[in-house]
Every structure is written in C-alpha cells, then in structure tokens.
Amino acid sequence: MQFLDGQRPPYDLTYDDVFLVPNRTDVTSRFDVDLSTVDGSGTTIPVVVSNMTAVAGRRMAETVARRGGITVIPQDLPVEAVADTVAFVKSRDLVADTPVVLGPDASVSDALALMHKRAHGAVIVVEGGRPVGVVTETACADVDRFARLRSVAATNFVTVGSDASPRAVFEALEAAHEGLAILVAPDSSLAGVLTRTGAVRTGIYTPAVDGAGRLRIAAAVGINGDVAAKAKALVEAGADVLVIDTAHGHQEKMIEALSAIKSLDLQVPLAAGNVVSAAGTRDLVAAGADIVKVGVGPGAMCTTRMMTGVGRPQFSAVAECSAAAMELGASVWADGGVRHPRDVALALAAGAANVMIGSWFAGTYESPGDLRFDPAGNAYKESFGMASKRAVAARTATDSAFDRARKGLFEEGISSSRMRLDPDRPGVEDLIDHICSGVRSTCTYAGARTLPELHERAVLGVQSAAGFAEGRPLPSGW
Numbered sequence: 001m002q003f004l005d006g007q008r009p010p011y012d013l014t015y016d017d018v019f020l021v022p023n024r025t026d027v028t029s030r031f032d033v034d035l036s037t038v039d040g041s042g043t044t045i046p047v048v049v050s051n052m053t054a055v056a057g058r059r060m061a062e063t064v065a066r067r068g069g070i071t072v073i074p075q076d077l078p079v080e081a082v083a084d085t086v087a088f089v090k091s092r093d094l095v096a097d098t099p100v101v102l103g104p105d106a107s108v109s110d111a112l113a114l115m116h117k118r119a120h121g122a123v124i125v126v127e128g129g130r131p132v133g134v135v136t137e138t139a140c141a142d143v144d145r146f147a148r149l150r151s152v153a154a155t156n157f158v159t160v161g162s163d164a165s166p167r168a169v170f171e172a173l174e175a176a177h178e179g180l181a182i183l184v185a186p187d188s189s190l191a192g193v194l195t196r197t198g199a200v201r202t203g204i205y206t207p208a209v210d211g212a213g214r215l216r217i218a219a220a221v222g223i224n225g226d227v228a229a230k231a232k233a234l235v236e237a238g239a240d241v242l243v244i245d246t247a248h249g250h251q252e253k254m255i256e257a258l259s260a261i262k263s264l265d266l267q268v269p270l271a272a273g274n275v276v277s278a279a280g281t282r283d284l285v286a287a288g289a290d291i292v293k294v295g296v297g298p299g300a301m302c303t304t305r306m307m308t309g310v311g312r313p314q315f316s317a318v319a320e321c322s323a324a325a326m327e328l329g330a331s332v333w334a335d336g337g338v339r340h341p342r343d344v345a346l347a348l349a350a351g352a353a354n355v356m357i358g359s360w361f362a363g364t365y366e367s368p369g370d371l372r373f374d375p376a377g378n379a380y381k382e383s384f385g386m387a388s389k390r391a392v393a394a395r396t397a398t399d400s401a402f403d404r405a406r407k408g409l410f411e412e413g414i415s416s417s418r419m420r421l422d423p424d425r426p427g428v429e430d431l432i433d434h435i436c437s438g439v440r441s442t443c444t445y446a447g448a449r450t451l452p453e454l455h456e457r458a459v460l461g462v463q464s465a466a467g468f469a470e471g472r473p474l475p476s477g478w
C-alpha cells in the first residue's frame with residue numbers, strides 16, 4: 001500500500017478519508033479475482049460476522065459459511081449452547097438452504113411468525129417427512145390467522161432431486177416461473193430448498209469448509225474465568241477458529257488468557273483483540289495470536305470514543321497493525337465501522353486479511369432477533385452493543401445483585417437500536433453479494449487478482465469531506 005505521490009498525512013485516517021486510485025490492470029474480469037484469505041481461518045471471502053448477540057446465531061453462521069465467510073458465536077453463551085450451534089451448522093448442506101418446516105395442522109399465524117427466519121420467505125408443509133405444500137406471505141394475505149396450513153398451502157410447487165445440479169434447479173424454476181425449489185431425497189423426504197438466486201450463487205461462491213468438508217464456524221471467549229478450559233471445550237465441540245475478545249486487548253489479563261490457550265496447542269487459529277497499535281499487535285502475536293483483531297471505537301453500537309476519548313481512526317489502525325502483524329507472519333481482522341462495500345475494500349487495501357461486520361448484518365433475516373415493523377411499515381431488527389447495559393445485564397445475570405449493579409455502571413454501547421432491513425437487500429447473502437461485487441471490482445481497478453495483491457498494489461489518496469460527498473449517489477437529485 002502506498003499513498004498517492006508519497007503524501008502520507010501526519011494525522012490518522014478513517015475509511016471515509018481515503019480513496020483508491022485506479023492502476024493500469026491486466027485483470028480484465030471481476031470473476032478473475034480470488035477473494036480467499038490467507039489467515040488460516042478458511043474463509044473464501046473476506047467476511048467475518050462479529051460476535052454480537054443481536055447478529056451472530058446459527059442461521060447467520062450457516063448462511064454466511066455457505067458463501068465462504070465465517071461467524072463468531074459470542075462469548076456470553078454457555079459452552080453447551082455453542083456446542084449445539086456448532087453441531088447444527090456442521091450438519092448443514094453446502095448447497096441447499098435449511099427449510100422452515102411446519103405440519104399441515106399448524107396455523108397461518110405460526111407460519112407468519114417463522115417465515116422470515118430465512119430469506120427464501122416460505123414455510124414448507126411436511127407430513128410424514130414428505131413435503132406436501134408451500135406457504136408464502138402472499139398466500140397468507142387474506143386468510144384467517146387461525147386457518148390451518150393444509151387449507152392455504154400451494155401444492156403445485158417445484159420439486160427436484162437432491163442430487164440435481166444448481167443449473168438444473170435454476171432451469172426447472174425458470175421453466176415453471178417459480179422462485180423456490182423443494183429438494184427431495186430418493187425416499188421423497190424433504191432435503192432442503194434452493195432459490196433461483198441461491199442456484200446462481202452456488203456457481204460464484206465456495207463454501208468455507210473444515211477438513212471433513214463441513215461448514216466452518218468460530219467461537220469467542222472472554223478473558224475472565226477459566227478461559228483455557230472453555231477454549232478447549234469449544235474446540236472439542238468443533239469450533240474452527242477461537243476468538244479471544246475484550247474491549248482493551250492490550251492488557252495483562254488478555255496476555256495471560258491468550259498464553260494459557262496457546263499452550264494447549266488446540267490446532268485452530270487464535271484471533272485476539274482488540275488493539276489499535278503496532279505495540280499491541282506485537283504483544284498479542286508474541287502471546288500466541290495468529291490473528292489480531294483491530295478496532296477500538298469504530299463500531300456502530302459503540303460509545304467507547306464518546307465515553308473515554310480512546311480509540312483510533314480505523315483505516316490508520318488497520319494499516320499500522322497489519323504492517324506489524326505481517327512482519328511477524330501474523331494477520332489482522334479489521335473489526336467495526338463497516339457501512340459500505342468500499343469500507344471492506346479499504347480495510348483489505350490497508351492490509352486486513354478479513355473484515356468483521358456486526359450491525360450492518362443485524363438488519364437481515366438471518367440475524368437472531370425477531371422481525372419487527374415500524375409505524376411506517378419498514379421492517380427492522382433490534383441491535384445492541386456487547387458492552388451496553390443490555391448485554392452487561394445478560395452477561396452478569398448470575399452474579400450477586402451488588403456485583404450486577406457495580407458492573408452496570410460501566411456501560412459502553414447502545415442498548416437498543418433499530419437496524420432497518422434494506423428492502424433491496426434484506427438477506428445477509430444480498431449484502432454479501434453487494435460487498436463481494438464491490439471488492440472484486442476494487443481489485444480489477446487496482447490490478448489485483450488476490451487480496452494480498454490488492455494490499456501490495458493499492459495507491460491511496462486522502463480526500464476532503466467534499467470529496468467523499470461527491471462520491472455519494474444522489475437518487476433524488478439536488
């Protein structure tokens with residue numbers, strides 16, 4: 001990475017402050033770009049879902065891993081609950097999505113409550129293990145909420161053998177003018193569902209898989225308690241990457257926790273943070289981190305900078321930490337503050353191996369929260385910070401009332417925010433398409449076939465606020 005005309009400013013920069021200058025390129029197609037990462041996490045796109053309760057659950061983990069990213073399950077859950085999630089994700093198909101299933105005697109109201117748990121927006125009615133109908137929102141529009149699904153389900157749905165190629169599924173849907181195919185096993189039992197877009201995505205993305213060909217998943221631990229025992233249990237449960245996470249990662253307790261976990265030689269990459277300096281990066285790598293998590297204060301749910309004045313503009317933090325990590329053969333994840341595909345591209349140009357995204361993905365069908373609607377009818381999900389009053393109250397629920405009250409004084413995050421589902425991109429895969437098409441395009445502009453090449457070849461300029469504003473679209477004129 002270099003600055004345009006060698007002009008590196010004497011102050012720190014964030015994503016909005018910088019732009020990439022196009023280079024002469026011999027990468028002539030965006031499909032010639034390889035987005036896989038080199039940090040040992042096994043991702044084939046540079047996307048890591050943040051360990052936030054409002055963002056990272058089993059549906060998110062399954063869906064994102066199928067497209068090549070990885071989800072970090074938050075540290076606040078008991079090991080048994082994380083183990084369940086890991087087992088679920090590892091049992092999922094690499095191509096077909098998991099259907100939402102109800103029996104024929106379930107009600108329309110049951111179906112409506114579950115339908116938007118997944119982006120394909122349908123409930124499959126199953127009797128004796130076999131699909132007998134499909135219920136969509138449209139079918140429920142003018143019927144009584146207590147009506148039974150057997151009376152509203154469409155029975156003329158498209159079924160395809162579970163061994164059919166994605167192209168064959170696409171063509172069957174095209175011929176039938178339908179959007180969702182029901183995949184059935186040879187014994188006619190329900191095997192999964194696949195949309196037209198899902199079939200197309202299968203040809204573009206490579207799932208992130210473990211040595212046994214199962215979807216990958218990561219899990220987080222904090223720095224308090226018997227962290228090494230928890231880390232060992234999580235890896236035994238199947239976690240592919242361990243994240244050791246606390247607000248101030250450059251502290252003795254982190255170094256102790258990380259060293260203790262490293263000494264177990266668990267044979268999975270260890271990511272630790274958060275830090276924003278070369279010194280913090282070096283100390284975490286020396287204590288055993290393969291990946292250093294970078295970012296203090298950029299997160300959308302984070303009030304740290306307002307509360308403490310501590311932090312660092314994220315582009316400079318990532319650039320400095322990744323340079324220090326690379327010297328030691330380690331990698332960096334850029335954590336927080338991503339709101340546009342360009343932010344992901346700039347973090348990668350700065351040297352990050354992967355980019356962590358939290359709040360942006362909270363506003364999708366796949367995040368764990370319930371779908372809600374504001375008075376104007378816009379769909380949204382609730383999100384909250386992991387150091388917010390809400391998260392601290394949940395984390396300390398088993399402490400004494402006095403300890404809870406004491407810890408409650410140190411909140412550093414928003415407890416309730418509404419993350420709107422973008423009507424054009426309501427599913428996390430829509431956002432992944434958006435991000436990956438942006439980053440593929442960045443790479444061809446920069447003349448890079450791989451992400452390390454993007455970092456090597458990136459030429460960055462610094463822009464004024466007017467420069468940034470000029471780049472924004474003006475959908476309603478001026």
Ligand SMILES: NC(=O)c1ccc[n+]([C@@H]2O[C@H](COP(=O)([O-])OP(=O)(O)OC[C@H]3O[C@@H](n4cnc5c(N)ncnc54)[C@H](OP(=O)(O)O)[C@@H]3O)[C@@H](O)[C@H]2O)c1
Nearest residue numbers: 222223245246247248274295296297298302304386387412
């Ligand atoms: N990236 C960020 O900018 C950022 C900022 C805040 C939180 N978070 C996220 O929020 C979650 C909770 O993190 P957490 O660190 O608050 O809880 P935690 O990991 O459960 O505990 C933090 C530990 O560090 C100690 N500590 C010392 N100075 C601290 C400080 N300035 N801020 C916070 N703890 C400090 C705490 O002790 P005492 O309680 O006795 O002080 C406690 O032992 C994590 O997922 C973290 O990544 C991220």
Ligand SMILES: O=P(O)(O)OC[C@H]1O[C@@H](n2cnc3c(O)ncnc32)[C@H](O)[C@@H]1O
Nearest residue numbers: 299300302336337358359385386387413
């Ligand atoms: O993608 P965003 O949401 O911008 O960033 C995710 C990132 O934010 C950090 N974070 C989560 N909760 C809090 C909180 O309460 N205070 C400070 N920072 C927080 C965390 O690093 C996430 O990965």
Ligand SMILES: [K+]
Nearest residue numbers: 297298299302
């Ligand atoms: K912030």
